[in-house]
Amino acid sequence: MRNKTQMIITDMDGSLLNNEGKIAEYSSSVFNKCIQNGIIVVFATARPLRGAEIYYDSIMPDAVICYNGAAVYVNEKKIYQCGIKTTVAKELIENIIKEFPNAKLAIDANNQLYTNFDSSTLWVNIASEKMDIENLPQTEIDKIIIKSESIDEVNGLIKYLPKQLYLEITERGLGVVMNKEATKWNAIKELLKYYNIEQRNTVGFGDDYNDFEMVKYCGTGVAMENGIDEIKETAKYICELNSENGVAKWIDKNILMEARYEK
Secondary structure, eight states: OOSOOOEEEEEIIIIISOTTSOOOHHHHHHHHHHHHTTOEEEEEOSSOHHHHHTTTTTOOOSEEEEGGGTEEEETTEEEEEOOBOHHHHHHHHHHHHHHOTTOEEEEEETTEEEESSOGGGTSTTOOOEEOOGGGOOSSOBSEEEEEOSOHHHHHGGGGGOOTTEEEEEOTTSOEEEEETTOOHHHHHHHHHHHHTOOGGGEEEEEOSGGGHHHHHHSSEEEEETTSOHHHHHHOSEEEOOGGGTHHHHHHIIIIIHHHHHHO
16 A cells, blocks of 8 residues: 555444444454554444444544544544534424424434433333433534334425435434534544544545445545445445455555554
């Protein structure tokens, strides 16, 4: 590789994590060697911070990009946020409840889940606090989650969204509302400024649509073999399957091997 790698950014689900949702011992060893070599390691995930923290025993990243770019943490401290203003969230939630009084709603803010229903009916082992519309957290909200009677009902809520927000339907039929500017690549640009690292000295790994810009614009973009065709077409390299420690194997061969040679 021509440029010296200073930062590695990896997606988690479908990339770093295997099909059992775990980090293999080999992957942990490779990433920890990167950290020992002074390379900045970043998790870039759709998960909240609490969803990344459960893996810290295996790999302690220097930074975590959460909610697909809505929040960035460095050493547990939030350095960047691209969320939904409390006043905007309140108005949106009020409109939803007015049209669909039985809608299940959740918001994620300050690494905490707030719901107007029993969260265990949708998520296992995820604690939540009761959501009080009149007393929403006085901070930007990372995302709003909507569960209604049908996907058509959820899609019908688009009319209430201000232009800076978008609505996405997940595989489970949940509506997720976020800021349009909350992307992994925008979050990475904030980290490049924070660490004073040039774009060309980054390597990004991903497998899905939300990783597309990251893989396209990082100095070296690497797609997972198990990734979607679109991301494999834009990547400079393709690594092995996530179930085969593809990310770690590529790093071991192309980054750590180079570091060992230089010594």
